[in-house]
Amino acid sequence: MPNPGQRGLTVSADLIRVIEEFRDNHPELFFTSNPDVVRFAIRKLVADYEKEHKALSPVLQ
Structure with a gap:
């Protein structure tokens, strides 16, 4: 969430880190568009979060 008066995105x-890891681990996909890499990174973070917190949250079960 941006601070008051702040412009742009906060990530x-x-x-x-996941985006950089993807780029480093897949040099054959050098020409993959940034939106594709960002989608991959978001999906990976969501999957990691769900795996880590599944036992703690009945909503994710």
Whole structure:
């Protein structure tokens, strides 16, 4: 969430880390568009979060 007066997006450091890992681990996909990489990173973070918190949350079961 941006602070009052702040413009632009605030992103999680984890999201940036996953994007960088994807780029590093898949050099054959050098020309993959950034939106595709961001979608991959978001899906991976959601899957990791659900796996980690599934036992704690009845909503995710």
